[in-house]
Amino acid sequence: MAGKSPVTIKGVKEGLVFLLDDQCSFDELLQELDAKLAKHEQHLIGPIIHIFVKLGSRQLQEDELEQLRQTFRKQGNLVIQSIESDAHPPDLAGAALMTHTGIVRSGQTLEYRGHLLLLGDVNPGGIVRCTGDIYVLGSLRGIAHAGSEGDECAIIAASYMRPTQLRIADVISRPPDEWVSPEPWMEYAFLREGRMEIDKLSSLGRHRLAVKEFKGV
Amino acid sequence: MGEAIVVTSGKGGVGKTTTSANLGTALALMGKKVCMVDTDIGLRNLDVVMGLENRIIYDLIDVAEGRCRVNQALVKDKRFDELYMLPAAQTKDKNDVSPEQVRQIVESLKLDFDYIVIDCPAGIEQGFRNAIAGADKAIVVTTPENAAVRDADRVIGLLEKSHIASPKLIINRIRPGLVKNGDMLEIDDICQVLAIDLLGIVPDDEQVIKAANSGEPTVMNPSSRAAIAYRNIARRILGETVPLMPLDQKTGVFSKVKKFFGMG
Numbered sequence: 001m002a003g004k005s006p007v008t009i010k011g012v013k014e015g016l017v018f019l020l021d022d023q024c025s026f027d028e029l030l031q032e033l034d035a036k037l038a039k040h041e042q043h044l045i046g047p048i049i050h051i052f053v054k055l056g057s058r059q060l061q062e063d064e065l066e067q068l069r070q071t072f073r074k075q076g077n078l079v080i081q082s083i084e085s086d087a088h089p090p091d092l093a094g095a096a097l098m099t100h101t102g103i104v105r106s107g108q109t110l111e112y113r114g115h116l117l118l119l120g121d122v123n124p125g126g127i128v129r130c131t132g133d134i135y136v137l138g139s140l141r142g143i144a145h146a147g148s149e150g151d152e153c154a155i156i157a158a159s160y161m162r163p164t165q166l167r168i169a170d171v172i173s174r175p176p177d178e179w180v181s182p183e184p185w186m187e188y189a190f191l192r193e194g195r196m197e198i199d200k201l202s203s204l205g206r207h208r209l210a211v212k213e214f215k216g217v
Numbered sequence: 218m219g220e221a222i223v224v225t226s227g228k229g230g231v232g233k234t235t236t237s238a239n240l241g242t243a244l245a246l247m248g249k250k251v252c253m254v255d256t257d258i259g260l261r262n263l264d265v266v267m268g269l270e271n272r273i274i275y276d277l278i279d280v281a282e283g284r285c286r287v288n289q290a291l292v293k294d295k296r297f298d299e300l301y302m303l304p305a306a307q308t309k310d311k312n313d314v315s316p317e318q319v320r321q322i323v324e325s326l327k328l329d330f331d332y333i334v335i336d337c338p339a340g341i342e343q344g345f346r347n348a349i350a351g352a353d354k355a356i357v358v359t360t361p362e363n364a365a366v367r368d369a370d371r372v373i374g375l376l377e378k379s380h381i382a383s384p385k386l387i388i389n390r391i392r393p394g395l396v397k398n399g400d401m402l403e404i405d406d407i408c409q410v411l412a413i414d415l416l417g418i419v420p421d422d423e424q425v426i427k428a429a430n431s432g433e434p435t436v437m438n439p440s441s442r443a444a445i446a447y448r449n450i451a452r453r454i455l456g457e458t459v460p461l462m463p464l465d466q467k468t469g470v471f472s473k474v475k476k477f478f479g480m481g
Contacts (some may be wrong), residue, residue: 103412105374106367123370123410124363141410 006032009040015050015081022056026064033071046077053083060085104128104142124164133157143167146189155208157188157201171196219250221323221333222454223352223381227368229339231360232389235425235435236447237336238266240356242434243451245300249331252291252301254323256348257338258314261305268432269294269302278306281318287325296437301330311343316350323351332454341375349376355384356416361391361402370411385416387450392421393464417450418461419443 006021006029020029051072060068065083072078097115104110104118106125115132122128126142133155134146140158145167147154152169165174166189173189173196186201224237234257241253255263258278264270275290280303287303294300303326306313326333337348349355355376359369369386376384388407395401408415422443428435436447442462449459 105377106370108374121410121412125367125370139409 005036007036009036012052015052016078018051018053020053020055020058022058026058026060030067030071033068034074037071037075041075048077048079050081051078052081055083055085058085098130103138106142122163144189152191152194153208155188155190155204157186157204159186161187161189161198166196168196219327219330219332220354221327221335221352222354222356223335223337223349224356224358225337225345225348225372225376226339226358226365227341227372228359228365231358231365232419232425233339233358234262234266234336235429236356236358236387236389236419237334238263238429238434239436239444239447240451240454241300241302241332241334242267242294242297243436243448244332244334244454245294245297246436246448247451247455248299249455250299250329251332251334252303252326252330253334253336254303254326255305255336256319256344257336258305258344258347259307259310260338261307263302263336264292264304265432266429267294267302267434269304270432273304276304276306277319277322278309278313280322281314287322311338311347314347316346319347320351341372345372345375349379349381352381355381356387357384357411357413358387358389359407359411360389361396361404361407363402366402366407366410373411373413384413386411386413387417387419388415389419390421391418391464396464415461416453417446418464419446419450420462420464 006024008019010017010019020033053068068083069080072080097117098112099117099119100110101119103120104122104126106123109127109129110116110118112130114130116128116130116134118128118134118136118138121138122136122140122142122144124141127145128134128142129145129148131147131149131151134144134157136144136158138158139160140163142163143165144156144163146156147169150169154168156166156168163175165172167173168189168191171191171194183200187198188201188204189196189198190207224233224240226233237253241251245251253263254277255261256277264273269292272292275285277290279285280287280290291301291303294302303322323333323335335348335352338344357369357372357376359365373384386408388404391404392401396403404418420442422435422441424438424441425435425443428438435441436444438444446462449462452459
């Protein structure tokens with residue numbers, strides 16, 4: 001920690017950004033933050049300053065977040081606008097694929113951590129939600145939410161894609177009001193630069209290389 | 218030991234009570250001993266549709282709370298000797314009876330009757346839980362509207378989680394003209410979404426409204442298409458294989474069905 005302080009403060013138009021190191025221990029971070037705030041006390045009085053806290057890849061529990069807020073509260077004019085961690089993609093490489101058979105009917109919710117293969121339909125009013133991919137071997141007429149914990153690489157595939165709503169990570173999309181004609185191929189939804197797109201399943205290999213690895217030579 | 222069938226739908230106004238009344242009457246018409254139970258406490262209608270309103274002395278709540286025996290509360294139909302009805306109370310509400318009490322009443326009726334037809338209230342709350350408590354089988358009624366199909370789907374989901382396995386579907390109030398023009402949901406589409414066995418389809422028929430207002434179940438009038446549909450459904454419940462009635466050929470059906478009943 002000799003060269004670089006765990007706490008870096010940057011001024012931006014909206015206020016101050018606190019970049020907190022994500023490698024050191026949390027206690028060390030708090031001490032350093034406290035020291036830094038005390039050092040700059042004279043600068044940090046006066047009008048209200050909005051601050052944005054960036055934690056890097058560090059994920060904090062609720063009580064740790066509270067400690068962090070307490071530290072900032074010692075300075076009366078600091079107002080925390082946001083505390084953010086980098087959305088780190090959940091490690092789904094080895095995640096289990098759960099197979100579920102049956103119909104998800106109106107009012108029912110099917111939730112799972114990992115990837116989900118549904119052998120059956122999702123009816124309007126039914127919700128399927130999981131942290132990984134969703135593959136529906138049947139009609140998807142309800143809501144599907146893939147990558148529910150922020151994995152933007154998740155996809156939603158269905159034999160018959162007529163959803164009321166599709167969600168991947170934080171992106172919510174609904175299909176156009178009029179579907180031109182039922183496509184005779186399986187389709188999947190994915191995110192490209194934050195926008196939801198639908199393509200036929202045979203194109204999946206083009207944007208997801210991992211799929212190709214299963215193939216023989 | 219009889220069989221208890223609950224008629225339910227989720228959505229209101231799709232024809233649960235009409236279906237209950239007509240199925241009950243149709244089963245009685247085929248010589249079965251039938252009791253209809255109205256569980257729509259506080260909003261009882263079955264007695265009105267059956268034209269038995271003025272004969273009610275005791276009701277389901279009276280039986281549940283032990284003020285009378287089941288047999289005292291049963292109202293005998295004016296047309297059939299083997300058709301009875303257990304009316305709901307009009308002054309109480311759904312929370313005044315428990316699923317267990319209804320189950321016991323239905324169990325005791327099953328000893329005396331071949332079929333118990335339970336008319337379920339709209340909704341999925343206490344009234345619904347009461348109605349399905351004693352039932353062995355369930356019939357879900359829907360109309361060819363998206364809202365009704367959604368609610369039917371919800372109810373099927375709830376039924377599948379209960380003790381009742383594989384509910385059957387009746388699609389009510391079909392208007393062949395609208396279906397043909399694509400303005401109404403198709404039967405196939407509804408069946409595909411709900412994915413349960415289709416027990417029957419009932420065309421929309423003005424006779425039904427007329428009949429309900431006069432307290433005479435439609436099924437008594439063999440010239441009504443809805444009546445034929447309900448009779449077909451009753452025969453399917455009894456285990457016969459009856460083809461679905463074709464919707465488009467208006468004149469053809471009548472002669473065929475009449476012939477079948479020996480009237481043509």
